Amino acid sequence: MNRNELRTALIEAIVDIAPDLSPEEVSDDASLRDDYDLDSMDSFNLAAExxxxxxVNIPEADFAKLQxxxxxxxxxxxxLT
Incomplete structure (x- = not known):
């Protein structure tokens, strides 16, 4: 999976969790928590997805740092490589 495919897969997962977002609205540098209102349960669901x-399992300590x-x-x- 190349970087662009990975990015697309992650955008799909984010949009599934926050259906009020469209894929075009998701940018690389926006805060998942602050700009897209993902709460702790949403973050847990994203990690599970x-x-x-x-x-890939992301340890909770690492996931908390990924904004x-x-x-x-x-x-x-x-x-993934």
């Missing part, structure tokens, strides 16, 4: 769809789509892509990319 990432594990389910990509097969943007860009950070998620950068974190996950080496774990």
């Amino acid at each position: 990432i594990h389910k769809s990509l097969g 943007t789509l860009g950070e998620l892509v950068t974190y996950l990319e080496p774990r």
